Amino acid sequence: MRAYVMHKPGDVDELQLTTLPDPTPKKNWILIEIKGFGLNRSELYTRQGHSGDAVTLPRILGIECVGVVLDGGGTDLIKGQKVVAAMGEMGRKHDGGYAEKALLPRSHVYPISTNLPWEILAALPESYLTAWGVLHETIDISHGQKVLIRGGSSSVGLAAINIAKDHGLHVLATTRSESKSAKLKQAGADEIILDQGNISDIVKSKTGSGVDGVVELVGLPATITDSLQCCRDKGVVGMVGFLGNTWEYEFFPWMPSTVRLSLYSSETLEKNYATPVMQQIVQKIESGAYRPNIEQVFSFEELHQAHRIMETNTASGKLVVVT
Incomplete structure (x- = not known):
């Protein structure tokens, strides 16, 4: 071979x-x-x-x-x-x-x-299983909630937008490049935010009290801290990526009261969980619900x-x- x-x-x-x-x-x-x-x-x-x-x-x-x-x-x-x-x-x-x-x-x-x-x-496998895990297992999304996908133009970010919209959520997504905004809209994002580093004020101006959850794909200390500020009381930041090219996570941020920071890793995947989830993802792709x-x-x-x-x-x- x-x-x-x-x-x-x-x-x-x-x-x-x-x-x-x-x-x-x-x-x-x-x-x-x-x-x-x-x-x-x-x-x-x-x-x-x-x-x-x-x-x-x-x-x-x-x-x-x-x-x-x-x-x-x-x-x-x-x-x-x-x-x-x-x-x-x-x-x-x-x-x-x-x-x-x-x-x-x-x-x-x-x-x-x-x-x-x-x-x-x-x-599909890594991007959709990761997006599914952070949304369902870490943030525990439910219909009608508001979620921020930070790093939305990545493959996991786009999958997260697809899953969240199909589940009936209001989706905000970020990109550092305005040229990628159309791709985020096509994926189903309701609102696009051009990410210059500090977006919590923008997010709260669009949502009132903040979002219910953040899919944090950038992984830099500054963006994690800012993402925590994007949440409403008892909101959840699910850290799942390192698009900022910092591989090690070695700091503990000061978090707003009642807001939680957690991590989802696809290393936790195993066949009994992933097989039925993967089949459902494939069926959603076949039906056109996911891209x-x-x-x-x-x-x-x-x-x-x-x-x-x-x-x-x-x-x-x-x-x-x-x-």
Whole structure:
């Protein structure tokens, strides 16, 4: 099989296209023929050398993929079954999705029933499962609430807008670039805020007492502190991303009374929770209620180009690679 192997951090050329033996099947691990995968900023940070001991090298990166089962490892999964895989040390402690085949633990492989094209299915797992988790598990949204998506033009941000609007929420979304406002409106955002760093006064002027929840995707100390100020009493800030390119979280903010700060990590995903949620997400995509939010699709040979675009931070939506 072909795979992109990283032996040391550095520029995009450190992702070396290599021919390797196919993974050897083993019990309770699923051998997958990969049909596509989405790119994620955590993979960019790893390539740049910011992941420390969390990633062992050499490594095939990639924290998500979609494809077809080649060997079920003695589990309930059978050859030919369509599956989605995400997280569970994928691309960190064991090889991930930047390959034509992968051997992944059953706990993080989710069988799926769909006829969606591979490039659309590949755009969904990490972005939608993360957005779903922060909205439902961290903020615990309900119909009629107001939510702020801070970093709305990212793939997770766009997915969060789609989910929140479908759930009947009033959605405010931020972007640092006015050129991305149309994409946020298209995704369903009710109000767009141009984020210059301090937006709590703007948010409260639009909502009265503040929003019920904030999906905090920027992750800088200043924006987290400001996002806490955007909330009403007993509001929740769900921290879920580091678009500000600060990988470490090492401060504890002074919070307004009764407002809560929490974290949602897709590392908590496992098959019993993620399988039915992923199936529901796919059905929403099929019905048109959710959008795949794809910025661009690349061939397997164009992975370097895709990484360069991700590094410029100009994409609005998901970068997808098909094998």
